[in-house]
Amino acid sequence: MFYRYIVIERGRVKTYYITMSPIEIKQTPQGCIEEKHMSVMSFSIPRTIYYGEGALEKLSLLKGKKAALVTGGSSMKKFGFLDQAEALLKKAGISSILIDGVEPNPSVETVMRGAKEMLAFEPDWIVAIGGGSALDAAKVMWCFYEHPEISFESIIEPGSMPPLRNKARFIAIPSTSGTASEITAFSVITDTKSHIKYPIVSPDMVPDIAILDPNIPMTMPAHITANTGMDVMAHAVEAIASVAATSFTDPYAIEAMRLVLENLPTAYKEPKNIVAREKMHEASALAGMAFTNASLGLVHSMAHKIGGEFGVTHGLSNAILLPYVIAYNRKVSDKYAYAEKLLGIKDISVEIQRLNKEMDIPLTFKDCTEVDFSEEKFLAVLDRMSEHAFEDPCTLTNPGAPTVADVKMIFEAAYYGKAIK
Numbered sequence: 001m002f003y004r005y006i007v008i009e010r011g012r013v014k015t016y017y018i019t020m021s022p023i024e025i026k027q028t029p030q031g032c033i034e035e036k037h038m039s040v041m042s043f044s045i046p047r048t049i050y051y052g053e054g055a056l057e058k059l060s061l062l063k064g065k066k067a068a069l070v071t072g073g074s075s076m077k078k079f080g081f082l083d084q085a086e087a088l089l090k091k092a093g094i095s096s097i098l099i100d101g102v103e104p105n106p107s108v109e110t111v112m113r114g115a116k117e118m119l120a121f122e123p124d125w126i127v128a129i130g131g132g133s134a135l136d137a138a139k140v141m142w143c144f145y146e147h148p149e150i151s152f153e154s155i156i157e158p159g160s161m162p163p164l165r166n167k168a169r170f171i172a173i174p175s176t177s178g179t180a181s182e183i184t185a186f187s188v189i190t191d192t193k194s195h196i197k198y199p200i201v202s203p204d205m206v207p208d209i210a211i212l213d214p215n216i217p218m219t220m221p222a223h224i225t226a227n228t229g230m231d232v233m234a235h236a237v238e239a240i241a242s243v244a245a246t247s248f249t250d251p252y253a254i255e256a257m258r259l260v261l262e263n264l265p266t267a268y269k270e271p272k273n274i275v276a277r278e279k280m281h282e283a284s285a286l287a288g289m290a291f292t293n294a295s296l297g298l299v300h301s302m303a304h305k306i307g308g309e310f311g312v313t314h315g316l317s318n319a320i321l322l323p324y325v326i327a328y329n330r331k332v333s334d335k336y337a338y339a340e341k342l343l344g345i346k347d348i349s350v351e352i353q354r355l356n357k358e359m360d361i362p363l364t365f366k367d368c369t370e371v372d373f374s375e376e377k378f379l380a381v382l383d384r385m386s387e388h389a390f391e392d393p394c395t396l397t398n399p400g401a402p403t404v405a406d407v408k409m410i411f412e413a414a415y416y417g418k419a420i421k
């Protein structure tokens with residue numbers, strides 16, 4: 001099985017876990033979580049990945065009749081990539097419609113609007129170009145284009161999405177180097193009525209083709225480069241330490257770490273450096289290949305919840321949390337030492353803090369000025385945030401058996417800059 005839906009009961013509290021990881025997880029009579037690798041595992045990535053400067057040109061070789069181009073706000077239009085994509089599709093003899101205006105953290109309404117436009121036009125290709133938000137929205141539009149009779153509620157449970165590719169295939173062209181939505185079986189869609197962000201999981205949503213053209217992320221502003229770049233590092237580091245990591249996922253994560261260490265500061269300081277941009281774009285996809293198959297850990301569990309409470313950017317939270325979670329996990333995992341040996345570095349945490357300093361990322365939440373991180377508010381939400389982070393599905397694949405108290409201790413350490421006990 002590719003993913004599981006798990007219910008763990010602690011007293012009267014039921015926790016629902018969703019995981020893509022091929023592991024079996026049980027609760028022991030003592031209340032601990034038992035993890036066991038399953039004997040049959042799977043590894044899914046796009047069938048074709050075009051990468052390198054000018055990779056966008058590959059659109060002109062597509063075989064088909066009609067394409068629906070899906071994008072975000074204005075950036076792809078403004079920098080000319082949307083016009084290029086339309087022209088290349090035209091060269092391939094493919095007529096296209098544009099579905100734009102996908103907002104950051106895309107909503108169910110946006111997804112339904114796009115699906116309706118697809119139903120009217122009947123494309124045989126869906127071409128998503130933009131950040132993770134545009135790619136994620138396009139993936140779920142695709143599902144409702146293929147299956148207009150089903151509801152959003154019916155695809156929330158992992159494994160519940162009906163098969164895709166009866167009407168169209170999917171191309172993803174990322175414009176940020178971070179989420180790796182062009183690789184993954186995930187899409188994050190927000191229900192604006194309930195304010196809940198739903199991770200939609202289906203191996204069918206892994207795109208058919210990913211196009212990694214470094215000219216496209218070149219227009220990202222410096223702070224987005226820094227934050228999304230540290231998200232890539234977090235994906236790689238967490239995929240390495242994950243209890244579902246295997247020999248199929250480790251090599252991609254190690255290479256992604258190497259590429260981020262060597263290229264992120266340059267991409268940040270010299271936005272037009274094509275080599276650094278290309279390597280970061282590839283690092284993002286490689287880390288995606290690792291984490292879509294091995295899942296993540298506490299850095300993401302905690303970043304999701306501190307992001308929810310304070311509105312702090314995802315990659316920025318990850319960058320701050322990483323050294324603290326590594327210090328905590330090192331007690332039970334030898335995977336950091338394994339990665340350090342292969343990368344020829346002494347201490348991955350020191351390297352991460354070096355990157356943070358070079359890109360003006362603070363080392364603690366207390367010193368983070370992006371949002372209001374007052375001590376009063378931090379202490380007021382700390383218990384709730386720790387419980388919610390503990391319950392996040394990413395906690396399941398973190399090494400060891402972290403408790404709510406451990407999560408709270410790590411949050412405190414990352415807020416004040418204290419050492420991990």
Ligand code: NDP
Nearest residue numbers: 072073074075104131132133175176181184186188219220
């Ligand atoms: P977004 O797609 O939300 O884009 C953020 C901003 O960056 C937008 O204003 C966008 O502008 C702008 N932008 C994007 N590319 C460029 C560029 N090349 N030049 C200039 N500006 C640009 O950001 P992310 O890529 O970080 O995606 C975040 C989303 O991905 C969230 O919804 C998150 O939950 C989800 N996610 C998905 C994962 C998955 O596996 N599917 C994994 C992790 C997160 P404009 O809109 O005008 O294009």
Ligand code: MN
Nearest residue numbers: 231234235314
């Ligand atoms: Mn992430």
